[in-house]
Amino acid sequence: MGTVHAGEAPGPAPGAVVASAAxxxxxxxxxxxxxxxxxxxxxxxxxxxxxxxxxxxxADRGVAATTADDIAVAAGISQRTLWRYTSSKELCVRPLxxxxxxxxxxxxxxxxxxxxxxxxxxxxxxxxxxxAAVPDAEALRDLVRLTRTEPGLRAVWLQVxxxxxxxxxxxxxxxxxxxxxxxxxxxxxxxxxGTLRIAVEQWAWSADPSPDTLTRTVHRAxxxxxxxxxx
Numbered sequence: 001m002g003t004v005h006a007g008e009a010p011g012p013a014p015g016a017v018v019a020s021a022a023x024x025x026x027x028x029x030x031x032x033x034x035x036x037x038x039x040x041x042x043x044x045x046x047x048x049x050x051x052x053x054x055x056x057x058x059a060d061r062g063v064a065a066t067t068a069d070d071i072a073v074a075a076g077i078s079q080r081t082l083w084r085y086t087s088s089k090e091l092c093v094r095p096l097x098x099x100x101x102x103x104x105x106x107x108x109x110x111x112x113x114x115x116x117x118x119x120x121x122x123x124x125x126x127x128x129x130x131x132a133a134v135p136d137a138e139a140l141r142d143l144v145r146l147t148r149t150e151p152g153l154r155a156v157w158l159q160v161x162x163x164x165x166x167x168x169x170x171x172x173x174x175x176x177x178x179x180x181x182x183x184x185x186x187x188x189x190x191x192x193x194g195t196l197r198i199a200v201e202q203w204a205w206s207a208d209p210s211p212d213t214l215t216r217t218v219h220r221a222x223x224x225x226x227x228x229x230x231x
Contacts, residue, residue: 047085047095050075052136054092055143063090063150090152096140097157101164101196108171117175137211144204157197165193195225 053074057066068089072082086092111117147154168189170180178185199221203214 043085044095046075046077048099048136050077050082050085051093051096052139054089055096055139055146058093058146058150058153059142063146063152088152090150090156093143093153094156094160096136096143097160098164099136099140100200101160104192104196105164105167105171108168111175113175117172137214138209140200141204141209144200148205161193161197165189168192191225195221 050071054066054071057070057074061070066089068082069079071089071092072079075082082092086094108117143153144157147157166180166189169185172178172188173180173182173185176185180186196218199218200214202221203209203217206213206217
């Protein structure tokens, strides 16, 4: 992932990529409950702009035909600056993928301990289901559709969800007095994470690209997940 083409400067070593909130990055890529400092907001805005331009170029040309310099020029930054935000051209898109998951993480962390997390999923105005109302819905849809044909982008999509799942398990375990490696929080985190991933994929591949359809699809998927397995 992230092959350097001729004429491109090499990016930083793997692991130097600026991570999302799910990875514990203090700058983060997604929303917070509470307003972050101005510097963090500027960094987040820059990441999102890079992601938007990368998706636009990938959708138009394909990943292989798009260079890091193309993305930097489109985003109005130098290639050197680009490498300060990411370690590969595929990872440029991560903020668009992690935005809603970071919101979910922040919401779960702040959800009152005297109220079950199930209430957050049940459809209240500030529920997890309403994280479907994310910005850049068109770019997100284009990106998720690209994950079907672009292995590098699919790897980023799955990695983002893997990282989020670990955090979901940690939060769920902390609220229930379990360890994050215990079976119960891991299964619950996997269920929530998989539900959100499949809902977004279902919407991205549907005939109706509207954000309202995304919201309805997330609500329906969460309802199915809550109902459990049936014969």
